[in-house]
Amino acid sequence: MLDQTARDAIFFQARTHHAFLDRPVSDAQLREIYEMTRMAPTSGNTQPLRIVFVRSKEAKEKLVSTLNEPNVAQTREAPVTAILAQDLHFYERMHRILPEHPALAERFRADTTGAVRGPVCLRNSSIQSGYFMIAVRAAGLDYGAMTGYDAEKLDALFFPDGRWKSNYLCNIGYGDRARLTERHVRLEFDETCSIL
Numbered sequence: 101m102l103d104q105t106a107r108d109a110i111f112f113q114a115r116t117h118h119a120f121l122d123r124p125v126s127d128a129q130l131r132e133i134y135e136m137t138r139m140a141p142t143s144g145n146t147q148p149l150r151i152v153f154v155r156s157k158e159a160k161e162k163l164v165s166t167l168n169e170p171n172v173a174q175t176r177e178a179p180v181t182a183i184l185a186q187d188l189h190f191y192e193r194m195h196r197i198l199p200e201h202p203a204l205a206e207r208f209r210a211d212t213t214g215a216v217r218g219p220v221c222l223r224n225s226s227i228q229s230g231y232f233m234i235a236v237r238a239a240g241l242d243y244g245a246m247t248g249y250d251a252e253k254l255d256a257l258f259f260p261d262g263r264w265k266s267n268y269l270c271n272i273g274y275g276d277r278a279r280l281t282e283r284h285v286r287l288e289f290d291e292t293c294s295i296l
Protein backbone atom coordinates (compact mmCIF):
# COMPACT_ATOMS: atom_id res chain seq x y z
CA MET A 101 0.00 0.00 0.00
CA LEU A 102 1.34 3.43 -0.93
CA ASP A 103 1.66 5.93 1.92
CA GLN A 104 0.10 9.41 1.75
CA THR A 105 3.35 11.00 0.48
CA ALA A 106 3.41 8.67 -2.51
CA ARG A 107 -0.32 9.14 -3.16
CA ASP A 108 0.14 12.91 -3.05
CA ALA A 109 3.06 12.73 -5.50
CA ILE A 110 1.10 10.68 -8.00
CA PHE A 111 -2.50 11.84 -7.50
CA PHE A 112 -3.44 14.53 -5.02
CA GLN A 113 -0.68 17.14 -5.18
CA ALA A 114 0.47 16.40 -8.73
CA ARG A 115 -0.96 18.68 -11.41
CA THR A 116 -1.07 18.97 -15.17
CA HIS A 117 1.59 21.56 -16.03
CA HIS A 118 1.50 24.18 -18.77
CA ALA A 119 4.72 25.93 -17.68
CA PHE A 120 8.11 24.35 -17.00
CA LEU A 121 11.32 25.30 -15.21
CA ASP A 122 14.56 25.64 -17.15
CA ARG A 123 15.89 22.30 -15.92
CA PRO A 124 16.90 19.46 -18.26
CA VAL A 125 15.64 15.87 -18.36
CA SER A 126 18.28 13.21 -19.06
CA ASP A 127 18.16 10.14 -21.27
CA ALA A 128 18.54 8.05 -18.10
CA GLN A 129 15.34 9.61 -16.72
CA LEU A 130 13.46 8.82 -19.95
CA ARG A 131 14.65 5.23 -19.76
CA GLU A 132 13.59 5.04 -16.12
CA ILE A 133 10.10 6.22 -17.15
CA TYR A 134 9.89 3.55 -19.85
CA GLU A 135 11.10 0.88 -17.43
CA MET A 136 7.96 1.50 -15.35
CA THR A 137 5.63 2.13 -18.31
CA ARG A 138 6.41 -1.20 -19.92
CA MET A 139 4.98 -3.09 -16.96
CA ALA A 140 1.45 -1.94 -17.92
CA PRO A 141 -0.91 -4.81 -18.72
CA THR A 142 -2.17 -5.17 -22.32
CA SER A 143 -4.54 -7.72 -23.83
CA GLY A 144 -2.56 -10.62 -25.29
CA ASN A 145 0.55 -8.76 -24.07
CA THR A 146 0.30 -6.84 -27.35
CA GLN A 147 2.11 -3.66 -26.12
CA PRO A 148 1.19 -1.44 -29.10
CA LEU A 149 2.47 1.79 -27.51
CA ARG A 150 5.41 3.51 -29.20
CA ILE A 151 6.99 6.68 -27.81
CA VAL A 152 9.05 9.31 -29.58
CA PHE A 153 10.81 11.66 -27.16
CA VAL A 154 11.31 14.99 -28.90
CA ARG A 155 14.13 17.05 -27.41
CA SER A 156 16.43 18.54 -30.07
CA LYS A 157 15.64 22.09 -31.20
CA GLU A 158 15.13 20.95 -34.78
CA ALA A 159 12.71 18.13 -33.93
CA LYS A 160 10.92 20.38 -31.41
CA GLU A 161 10.23 23.02 -34.07
CA LYS A 162 8.95 20.35 -36.45
CA LEU A 163 6.54 19.30 -33.69
CA VAL A 164 5.59 22.89 -32.86
CA SER A 165 4.53 23.43 -36.50
CA THR A 166 1.66 20.98 -35.89
CA LEU A 167 0.38 22.51 -32.62
CA ASN A 168 -2.65 24.67 -31.90
CA GLU A 169 -1.58 28.12 -30.69
CA PRO A 170 -2.25 27.60 -26.93
CA ASN A 171 0.14 24.65 -26.90
CA VAL A 172 3.10 26.32 -28.60
CA ALA A 173 4.71 28.21 -25.68
CA GLN A 174 4.33 25.35 -23.18
CA THR A 175 5.86 22.88 -25.63
CA ARG A 176 8.84 25.14 -26.39
CA GLU A 177 9.37 25.53 -22.65
CA ALA A 178 9.22 21.82 -21.79
CA PRO A 179 12.63 20.11 -22.03
CA VAL A 180 11.07 17.04 -23.68
CA THR A 181 7.79 16.33 -25.46
CA ALA A 182 6.70 12.72 -25.87
CA ILE A 183 4.61 11.61 -28.83
CA LEU A 184 2.46 8.76 -27.53
CA ALA A 185 1.76 6.66 -30.60
CA GLN A 186 0.31 3.31 -31.51
CA ASP A 187 1.96 0.76 -33.80
CA LEU A 188 -0.78 -0.58 -36.07
CA HIS A 189 1.55 -3.47 -36.93
CA PHE A 190 2.10 -4.47 -33.29
CA TYR A 191 1.36 -8.12 -34.15
CA GLU A 192 4.74 -8.43 -35.89
CA ARG A 193 6.42 -8.77 -32.48
CA MET A 194 3.92 -11.21 -31.03
CA HIS A 195 5.99 -14.29 -31.80
CA ARG A 196 8.39 -12.97 -29.11
CA ILE A 197 5.98 -11.46 -26.59
CA LEU A 198 3.21 -14.07 -26.81
CA PRO A 199 4.92 -17.15 -28.30
CA GLU A 200 2.30 -19.63 -27.06
CA HIS A 201 -0.54 -18.14 -29.15
CA PRO A 202 0.68 -17.80 -32.75
CA ALA A 203 -2.92 -17.92 -34.04
CA LEU A 204 -3.71 -14.56 -32.43
CA ALA A 205 -0.93 -12.79 -34.30
CA GLU A 206 -2.14 -14.40 -37.53
CA ARG A 207 -5.67 -13.16 -36.86
CA PHE A 208 -4.38 -9.61 -36.54
CA ARG A 209 -2.17 -10.00 -39.62
CA ALA A 210 -5.14 -11.19 -41.70
CA ASP A 211 -7.22 -8.18 -40.60
CA THR A 212 -6.28 -5.97 -43.55
CA THR A 213 -9.03 -3.38 -42.91
CA GLY A 214 -7.93 -2.89 -39.29
CA ALA A 215 -11.49 -3.47 -37.98
CA VAL A 216 -10.20 -5.91 -35.36
CA ARG A 217 -6.69 -4.53 -34.87
CA GLY A 218 -7.71 -0.86 -34.56
CA PRO A 219 -9.72 -0.98 -31.31
CA VAL A 220 -7.19 -3.41 -29.74
CA CYS A 221 -4.37 -1.06 -30.66
CA LEU A 222 -6.09 2.09 -29.37
CA ARG A 223 -7.36 0.51 -26.14
CA ASN A 224 -4.06 -1.06 -25.15
CA SER A 225 -1.79 1.81 -26.17
CA SER A 226 -4.07 4.15 -24.19
CA ILE A 227 -3.76 1.95 -21.09
CA GLN A 228 0.01 2.01 -21.54
CA SER A 229 -0.08 5.80 -22.01
CA GLY A 230 -1.95 6.19 -18.70
CA TYR A 231 0.75 4.17 -17.02
CA PHE A 232 3.32 6.36 -18.79
CA MET A 233 1.88 9.49 -17.15
CA ILE A 234 1.95 7.87 -13.71
CA ALA A 235 5.53 6.74 -14.40
CA VAL A 236 6.56 10.32 -15.21
CA ARG A 237 5.32 11.38 -11.78
CA ALA A 238 6.83 8.36 -10.05
CA ALA A 239 10.18 9.41 -11.55
CA GLY A 240 9.81 12.81 -9.87
CA LEU A 241 8.86 14.71 -13.03
CA ASP A 242 5.72 16.50 -14.24
CA TYR A 243 3.74 16.31 -17.46
CA GLY A 244 1.18 18.18 -19.51
CA ALA A 245 -0.84 16.10 -21.98
CA MET A 246 -2.06 17.67 -25.24
CA THR A 247 -4.44 16.72 -28.03
CA GLY A 248 -4.52 20.24 -29.45
CA TYR A 249 -2.52 19.55 -32.60
CA ASP A 250 -3.00 18.57 -36.24
CA ALA A 251 -2.70 14.79 -35.98
CA GLU A 252 -2.67 14.23 -39.74
CA LYS A 253 0.19 16.70 -40.18
CA LEU A 254 2.18 15.34 -37.23
CA ASP A 255 1.76 11.75 -38.40
CA ALA A 256 2.91 12.69 -41.92
CA LEU A 257 5.99 14.49 -40.52
CA PHE A 258 7.05 11.92 -37.92
CA PHE A 259 5.58 8.66 -39.21
CA PRO A 260 5.66 9.00 -43.01
CA ASP A 261 5.43 5.23 -43.63
CA GLY A 262 1.99 5.20 -41.97
CA ARG A 263 2.79 2.35 -39.60
CA TRP A 264 2.50 4.42 -36.41
CA LYS A 265 -0.30 6.81 -35.52
CA SER A 266 -0.13 9.43 -32.77
CA ASN A 267 -2.67 9.35 -29.94
CA TYR A 268 -1.63 12.45 -27.95
CA LEU A 269 1.40 14.44 -26.87
CA CYS A 270 2.89 14.88 -23.42
CA ASN A 271 5.25 17.62 -22.31
CA ILE A 272 7.69 16.39 -19.66
CA GLY A 273 9.88 18.34 -17.27
CA TYR A 274 9.85 20.07 -13.92
CA GLY A 275 6.59 22.00 -13.75
CA ASP A 276 6.57 25.57 -12.49
CA ARG A 277 4.08 25.40 -9.60
CA ALA A 278 4.10 29.20 -9.30
CA ARG A 279 2.33 29.41 -12.66
CA LEU A 280 -0.45 26.88 -11.89
CA THR A 281 -4.06 28.00 -11.97
CA GLU A 282 -6.93 26.69 -9.81
CA ARG A 283 -7.69 23.00 -10.28
CA HIS A 284 -11.01 22.07 -11.87
CA VAL A 285 -13.66 20.13 -9.96
CA ARG A 286 -13.56 16.33 -10.07
CA LEU A 287 -16.77 14.30 -10.12
CA GLU A 288 -17.87 12.53 -6.95
CA PHE A 289 -18.07 8.78 -6.41
CA ASP A 290 -21.88 8.81 -6.32
CA GLU A 291 -22.10 10.65 -9.64
CA THR A 292 -19.89 8.23 -11.53
CA CYS A 293 -19.85 4.88 -9.78
CA SER A 294 -22.28 2.25 -8.66
CA ILE A 295 -21.82 -0.89 -6.61
CA LEU A 296 -24.14 -3.71 -7.61
Ligand SMILES: Cc1cc2nc3c(=O)[nH]c(=O)nc-3n(C[C@H](O)[C@H](O)[C@H](O)COP(=O)(O)O)c2cc1C
Nearest residue numbers: 114115116118170171245246247248249268283284
Ligand atom coordinates in the same frame (compact mmCIF):
# COMPACT_ATOMS: atom_id res chain seq x y z
C1 LIG B 1 -5.66 13.59 -23.47
C2 LIG B 1 -5.48 14.99 -22.94
C3 LIG B 1 -5.40 16.04 -23.82
C4 LIG B 1 -5.20 17.34 -23.36
N1 LIG B 1 -5.02 18.36 -24.26
C5 LIG B 1 -4.60 19.57 -23.82
C6 LIG B 1 -4.19 20.56 -24.76
O1 LIG B 1 -4.20 20.37 -25.97
N2 LIG B 1 -3.74 21.74 -24.25
C7 LIG B 1 -3.68 22.00 -22.91
O2 LIG B 1 -3.23 23.08 -22.53
N3 LIG B 1 -4.07 21.06 -22.01
C8 LIG B 1 -4.51 19.86 -22.43
N4 LIG B 1 -4.86 18.88 -21.52
C9 LIG B 1 -4.76 19.18 -20.07
C10 LIG B 1 -6.08 19.07 -19.32
O3 LIG B 1 -6.86 20.20 -19.51
C11 LIG B 1 -5.74 18.86 -17.84
O4 LIG B 1 -5.02 17.65 -17.74
C12 LIG B 1 -6.94 18.78 -16.95
O5 LIG B 1 -7.57 20.02 -16.89
C13 LIG B 1 -6.57 18.35 -15.52
O6 LIG B 1 -5.72 19.26 -14.91
P1 LIG B 1 -5.04 18.87 -13.50
O7 LIG B 1 -4.26 17.61 -13.71
O8 LIG B 1 -4.13 20.02 -13.16
O9 LIG B 1 -6.13 18.70 -12.50
C14 LIG B 1 -5.10 17.58 -21.96
C15 LIG B 1 -5.20 16.51 -21.07
C16 LIG B 1 -5.37 15.21 -21.55
C17 LIG B 1 -5.41 14.08 -20.56
